[in-house]
Every structure is written in structure tokens, then in C-alpha cells.
Amino acid sequence: MSDMSSLWVLGHKIRLMDTDDSYGLIEVTSLPKVPGPPPHYHKAENEFFFIIKGTLDVMRDGESSKMVAGGFVDLPPNTVHTFINNTEENVIWITGLASQRLPEVLSRLWNF
Numbered sequence: 001m002s003d004m005s006s007l008w009v010l011g012h013k014i015r016l017m018d019t020d021d022s023y024g025l026i027e028v029t030s031l032p033k034v035p036g037p038p039p040h041y042h043k044a045e046n047e048f049f050f051i052i053k054g055t056l057d058v059m060r061d062g063e064s065s066k067m068v069a070g071g072f073v074d075l076p077p078n079t080v081h082t083f084i085n086n087t088e089e090n091v092i093w094i095t096g097l098a099s100q101r102l103p104e105v106l107s108r109l110w111n112f
Contacts, residue, residue, distance in 0.1 A: 010037060017094075025096045030056065030085040039082045046098045047075040049083070054091035058083045067093075 006015045011034040017025040030036075039059065049058060051071045058067050060081050067073055075081050085091045 010034075012036070023096055023098045025094060028091075028093050028095055030054075030083070030091045030093070032085055032088050032090070034085055036083040039080050041078050041080045042075075042097070044077055046077060047081075048096050049073045049075070050094045050096075052092040052094065054085070054089055054093075055087050056083050056091045056093055057086050 006013050008014075011031060013029040013031075015027045017027060019025055049056065049067065049072070051067045051069050053069050055069075056067045056071075057064055058073055058081065060073065060075065061079055065073075
């Protein structure tokens with residue numbers, strides 16, 4: 001997968017990052033008060049969030065927590081999750097999937 005220009009998806013700016021295709025990395029900029037996709041889970045993929053700047057509210061199996069810069073959350077397969085930026089500033093974070101099917105997963109979840 002090669003680096004590509006940023007895309008706007010569901011109100012979030014995303015940029016796919018270059019990897020060796022055994023996993024996918026995406027830099028996400030979440031604007032204030034913009035929710036993520038509906039709660040969902042991945043049957044086979046492990047996902048993570050790493051917060052670079054700001055505070056992101058993350059719902060994981062029905063429990064919400066505030067993730068601040070430097071925070072990391074692991075989302076094993078079958079973990080229901082979503083997120084929202086409830087602050088007044090942009091949140092910049094990285095999400096990753098241990099999957100060669102990243103474009104397919106993104107297309108299904110983020111409708112692009």
C-alpha cells in the first residue's frame with residue numbers, strides 16, 4: 001500500500017500510511033464533536049488506536065474512556081467499539097489493523 005493524499009470520510013480526515021501490507025496504518029484527524037462510525041467489531045482483525053494529540057473518547061464493549069495524547073487502546077477481534085471527539089480541538093491519532101484486507105474493511109465501515 002502506498003501513501004496517498006488525505007480523504008475526508010464521515011467528517012474525519014484520513015491518510016493511509018505506507019506499510020508492508022501485512023497490516024494497515026491510518027492517520028486520523030477527528031474534528032470537534034464528530035462521531036466515528038456506528039459501534040462495530042471485526043471478526044478476525046485486531047485494531048488499535050494511538051492518540052498523538054488531543055483527547056478521544058473511545059467506547060469499547062459498552063464502556064467509554066477518555067484517551068489522551070500518548071494513550072493506546074488495543075481492540076481484539078469481536079470487541080465492539082467506536083469513538084468520538086467530544087472536545088473543541090482536533091484530535092490526531094493513528095489506527096492500525098493487522099490485516100491485509102484494510103481497503104476492504106475501510107470501504108465497508110467508512111463508505112469509501
